[in-house]
Amino acid sequence: MNPYLMSFLILVALAVFARTMTGRIKLLMALEPADRFNRIKDRLVNLVVIAIGQKRLVGRARERSSGIMHAFIFWGFCVLLIRSLMLYGEGFQEGFRLPVFGHENLLGYLYLVVKDIMEGIVLVMVLYAIYRRAVIKPKRLHNSFEAYLVLAMIGILMISDLLYDGARCNLVNIYHAAGISYLNHPGYGPEFAWTPVARAAASLIGGLGQPALDGLMQAMFWLHICTQLTFLNILPLGKHFHVITALPNVFFKSLDYPHDKPKLLDLEDEDAWENETLGLNHIHQLTWKQGLDLYTCTECGRCKDVCPAYVTDKPLNLFEFNDHLKHELLENADNIIKRAELVRQLEQCRDQQEAEKIKEKISGLNSQKQLVGEVIGEDTLWACTTCRACEEVCPVTIEHVPRIIAMRQGQVLMAEAYPKELNPALKGLERNGNPWGIGYDKRADWAEGLEVKTMAEDSDVEYLFWVGCAGSFDDRSKKVSKALAQILQKAGVSFAILGTEEKCTGDFARKAGNEMLYQMMAQENIETLNNYGVKKIITACPHCLNTLKHEYPQMGGNYEVIHHSQFIARLISEGRIRLKPSVSGALTYHDPCYLGRYNNVFDQPRSILKDVCQGSFKELERCGQESFCCGAGGGRMWMEENIGKRINLERTEEIVRQQVSSVAVGCPFCLTMIEDGMKELEKEEEIRTLDIAELVAMSLA
Amino acid sequence: MKILTTVKKVVDVELNIHVKDGAIVEDGLQYVINAWDENAVETTVQLKEQTGAETTLVSIGGGDNTDIIRRCYAMGIERGIHIEDPALDKADSFIYARVLQKVFEQGDYDLVITGKQAQDTDNGQTGIILAEYLGLPCVSNVIGVEVIDDKHLKVSRAGDAGTEIVEVELPAVITVDVSINEPRLPQMRGLMMAKKKKIEVMDLAALGTSAEEIGCAAPKSEVIEFMESEKRSGGRKFEGDPAEVTAQVVELLASEAKVI
Numbered sequence: 015m016n017p018y019l020m021s022f023l024i025l026v027a028l029a030v031f032a033r034t035m036t037g038r039i040k041l042l043m044a045l046e047p048a049d050r051f052n053r054i055k056d057r058l059v060n061l062v063v064i065a066i067g068q069k070r071l072v073g074r075a076r077e078r079s080s081g082i083m084h085a086f087i088f089w090g091f092c093v094l095l096i097r098s099l100m101l102y103g104e105g106f107q108e109g110f111r112l113p114v115f116g117h118e119n120l121l122g123y124l125y126l127v128v129k130d131i132m133e134g135i136v137l138v139m140v141l142y143a144i145y146r147r148a149v150i151k152p153k154r155l156h157n158s159f160e161a162y163l164v165l166a167m168i169g170i171l172m173i174s175d176l177l178y179d180g181a182r183c184n185l186v187n188i189y190h191a192a193g194i195s196y197l198n199h200p201g202y203g204p205e206f207a208w209t210p211v212a213r214a215a216a217s218l219i220g221g222l223g224q225p226a227l228d229g230l231m232q233a234m235f236w237l238h239i240c241t242q243l244t245f246l247n248i249l250p251l252g253k254h255f256h257v258i259t260a261l262p263n264v265f266f267k268s269l270d271y272p273h274d275k276p277k278l279l280d281l282e283d284e285d286a287w288e289n290e291t292l293g294l295n296h297i298h299q300l301t302w303k304q305g306l307d308l309y310t311c312t313e314c315g316r317c318k319d320v321c322p323a324y325v326t327d328k329p330l331n332l333f334e335f336n337d338h339l340k341h342e343l344l345e346n347a348d349n350i351i352k353r354a355e356l357v358r359q360l361e362q363c364r365d366q367q368e369a370e371k372i373k374e375k376i377s378g379l380n381s382q383k384q385l386v387g388e389v390i391g392e393d394t395l396w397a398c399t400t401c402r403a404c405e406e407v408c409p410v411t412i413e414h415v416p417r418i419i420a421m422r423q424g425q426v427l428m429a430e431a432y433p434k435e436l437n438p439a440l441k442g443l444e445r446n447g448n449p450w451g452i453g454y455d456k457r458a459d460w461a462e463g464l465e466v467k468t469m470a471e472d473s474d475v476e477y478l479f480w481v482g483c484a485g486s487f488d489d490r491s492k493k494v495s496k497a498l499a500q501i502l503q504k505a506g507v508s509f510a511i512l513g514t515e516e517k518c519t520g521d522f523a524r525k526a527g528n529e530m531l532y533q534m535m536a537q538e539n540i541e542t543l544n545n546y547g548v549k550k551i552i553t554a555c556p557h558c559l560n561t562l563k564h565e566y567p568q569m570g571g572n573y574e575v576i577h578h579s580q581f582i583a584r585l586i587s588e589g590r591i592r593l594k595p596s597v598s599g600a601l602t603y604h605d606p607c608y609l610g611r612y613n614n615v616f617d618q619p620r621s622i623l624k625d626v627c628q629g630s631f632k633e634l635e636r637c638g639q640e641s642f643c644c645g646a647g648g649g650r651m652w653m654e655e656n657i658g659k660r661i662n663l664e665r666t667e668e669i670v671r672q673q674v675s676s677v678a679v680g681c682p683f684c685l686t687m688i689e690d691g692m693k694e695l696e697k698e699e700e701i702r703t704l705d706i707a708e709l710v711a712m713s714l715a
Numbered sequence: 716m717k718i719l720t721t722v723k724k725v726v727d728v729e730l731n732i733h734v735k736d737g738a739i740v741e742d743g744l745q746y747v748i749n750a751w752d753e754n755a756v757e758t759t760v761q762l763k764e765q766t767g768a769e770t771t772l773v774s775i776g777g778g779d780n781t782d783i784i785r786r787c788y789a790m791g792i793e794r795g796i797h798i799e800d801p802a803l804d805k806a807d808s809f810i811y812a813r814v815l816q817k818v819f820e821q822g823d824y825d826l827v828i829t830g831k832q833a834q835d836t837d838n839g840q841t842g843i844i845l846a847e848y849l850g851l852p853c854v855s856n857v858i859g860v861e862v863i864d865d866k867h868l869k870v871s872r873a874g875d876a877g878t879e880i881v882e883v884e885l886p887a888v889i890t891v892d893v894s895i896n897e898p899r900l901p902q903m904r905g906l907m908m909a910k911k912k913k914i915e916v917m918d919l920a921a922l923g924t925s926a927e928e929i930g931c932a933a934p935k936s937e938v939i940e941f942m943e944s945e946k947r948s949g950g951r952k953f954e955g956d957p958a959e960v961t962a963q964v965v966e967l968l969a970s971e972a973k974v975i
Binding site for chain 2: 281284287426427428430434437440441445446451452453454455456514528530
């Protein structure tokens with residue numbers, strides 16, 4: 015069409031784009047390291063399933079319509095990439111075709127038909143998206159000018175391309191009617207037999223004559239090209255950066271464990287205390303992957319929709335959380351890049367005086383704003399229950415929780431600022447190895463008279479029953495420990511407990527940022543466990559399970575850990591225990607976060623419950639991957655909940671709505687929270703809250 | 716202002732304490748800062764934060780008190796003294812008070828803050844006797860402190876009839892109750908830094924006194940024997956028709972409990 019104009023536009027657009035992108039990439043490279051380049055095959059699978067397959071968009075029943083909408087726009091974009099190359103070619107040479115996608119072969123025609131239909135679908139989807147934003151207004155969406163601008167641009171891209179094709183189609187017909195080949199090439203014309211949507215566009219402009227059609231084609235062409243190049247340059251500036259970063263972000267997501275495990279901090283390192291490098295205290299301490307997460311957040315709000323804190327009116331709004339961090343990151347971009355350079359210089363510097371100078375410069379480059387307090391509110395940071403519902407629904411696999419834990423570490427270790435109501439629990443942990451602060455020597459009292467051996471008495475057993483603090487000290491949960499002991503004895507399982515040698519795993523302390531107490535607990539426990547040569551552990555507490563299984567390996571504790579629901583299901587399938595359904599009335603199940611979302615145990619509890627239930631088994635509205643937290647995770651069990659509605663009430667009301675006579679749980683904290691909720695709603699007589707082990711013990715044949 | 720605060724290392728009373736042959740079974744016991752003394756430390760640190768007071772801590776006996784004193788450093792105390800002497804093994808409140816008197820006289824202090832009692836012996840004497848030995852005013856059972864000026868404190872104490880507000884001239888001794896404040900949890904950074912801080916360990920000679928002078932040979936009180944406390948038996952639950960149950964209870968109170 016116009017090679018000079020085309021070259022100019024491409025050069026300018028790419029130059030601006032390259033400049034923005036270099037800045038963004040340089041900033042990522044200046045952040046802390048994260049090892050995400052291993053296991054390329056697994057990463058590619060994630061890329062295909064989650065990103066290209068749009069798993070979390072089309073896979074969620076609650077969000078299916080918008081998911082399908084997004085997926086088609088995404089797939090449409092993928093298809094249209096090839097078309098764009100052709101158009102850029104046409105800018106240099108009219109009628110340009112890519113080698114394999116030309117008129118000469120079937121692939122070219124197949125591509126045309128797919129592209130044409132996709133364009134039509136994308137256009138419809140864009141209209142639906144605008145309708146959804148403007149009329150339906152889903153709560154989670156936050157309407158912005160940018161959102162409409164981008165939708166409008168996508169619409170313009172589709173319309174201009176369709177009209178371009180339509181005008182050409184009409185032109186070809188006019189030429190053919192006059193017996194002339196369009197562009198002097200007999201190959202033009204038949205392709206439009208494959209493009210129903212473009213033909214529909216052609217019929218819309220059927221009345222135009224040749225000069226008008228020529229003009230329209232030109233106009234649509236340049237409109238398309240300019241819109242596309244502008245679009246490209248707008249992307250990195252806002253939330254639509256995800257168009258570029260989502261694929262790499264999914265590719266680099268955590269493998270195995272659902273998110274980055276809390277970093278094992280070296281607390282003996284005096285420099286770390288001096289330089290405030292423990293925990294996340296400054297924006298430059300983010301890892302590059304966390305930076306990429308921030309670039310990628312699309313502000314779709316799916317996270318807050320499922321967030322127990324947000325739903326109950328706490329000040330935690332994850333997309334704002336991301337947005338505020340992103341702005342802080344971008345505002346400090348230059349300083350962060352300079353800082354990284356200075357840190358490199360410092361590492362190579364041998365001269366002490368010079369080193370002091372560099373150090374001074376480095377500390378001058380810190381952000382002026384307090385990360386917690388000014389960028390992120392304190393109440394916001396401490397509202398998180400670490401339930402991971404947000405991460406499970408995030409279409410671009412952003413890991414919110416590790417960042418929150420790291421920031422809490424910074425608050426506890428460096429700023430010494432945290433909710434003081436945690437103190438009694440922390441003190442209890444320090445003195446007696448349990449958050450209740452009850453004398454450690456009473457840990458095995460629940461087992462009195464049950465003929466449960468301790469490891470000290472006989473360590474030649476197959477399984478260690480890890481009782482946990484709740485199971486040992488909380489009167490309600492002690493009944494669960496007794497029920498489980500009874501089941502194990504009935505099945506003839508060879509097991510023992512640690513008794514007074516067991517201590518809290520440290521889960522709540524770690525999730526509340528108190529890495530020091532966590533490490534104290536972990537170290538002592540691992541020593542005890544390794545001394546006895548423990549290999550297999552059964553526990554009724556998902557928090558203990560998660561910590562023993564996933565976090566103790568960081569400190570040299572490697573065990574095969576299994577939740578009691580998994581173990582009981584195995585006992586049933588092996589015929590080692592027999593059950594007769596004895597639970598009357600309807601039964602439902604509340605999935606504990608640390609069992610379900612953290613450890614993927616969903617099926618075994620359900621299969622057991624169906625075995626013990628005489629009436630029907632009903633699922634809650636929010637169940638499985640999207641189960642709703644009881645409110646006790648992440649150390650929240652030991653904090654006040656003064657803002658908004660109580661999370662456990664929100665969940666208990668949901669259970670009450672199901673009109674069941676019992677609710678089963680698999681976690682001592684859930685047990686407390688839901689039973690408390692039932693008491694508050696005065697439903698505790700009607701709906702019993704029971705642990706899976708209790709239901710099984712009642713039903714032993 | 717210069718404040719002297721006392722801290723005692725005591726057995727953790729959250730644990731079951733067992734007695735064998737009239738002595739406490741040491742196996743499995745753990746030691747902590749006396750709860751009331753933790754409040755004394757917190758009070759001291761708060762006064763330091765308000766007035767810039769100099770803070771010194773003294774702990775007597777207990778063997779290795781490093782952990783406890785470091786904890787207090789981490790809470791904000793600046794200087795720690797540990798008096799350790801075999802002659803003090805059987806010390807009672809009077810002897811403790813004598814030792815504290817010696818420490819006080821060496822330091823030109825304006826205020827002594829002690830916990831009102833220790834959770835191991837529950838005597839509640841040391842602070843008061845110290846005031847007597849020093850000839851200083853003493854306010855006990857303190858639940859609030861306010862600084863009026865360099866020489867005066869406004870102190871509230873829990874009295875029998877209600878809260879008493881007392882103005883006291885310094886130097887003075889106050890003994891605090893657990894309700895006065897919520898002691899801060901020593902923070903990790905502080906604990907790390909506390910490792911580097913020196914603890915002044917002295918015996919009686921270093922303190923400029925002797926076992927004879929403070930009366931170690933003849934303590935005024937002596938522990939002869941320990942006995943295990945009786946286990947509380949569980950309550951009994953009565954269910955059924957209120958009239959019948961009442962009759963049952965009355966009957967049992969007369970026949971079994973013999974209280975009516």
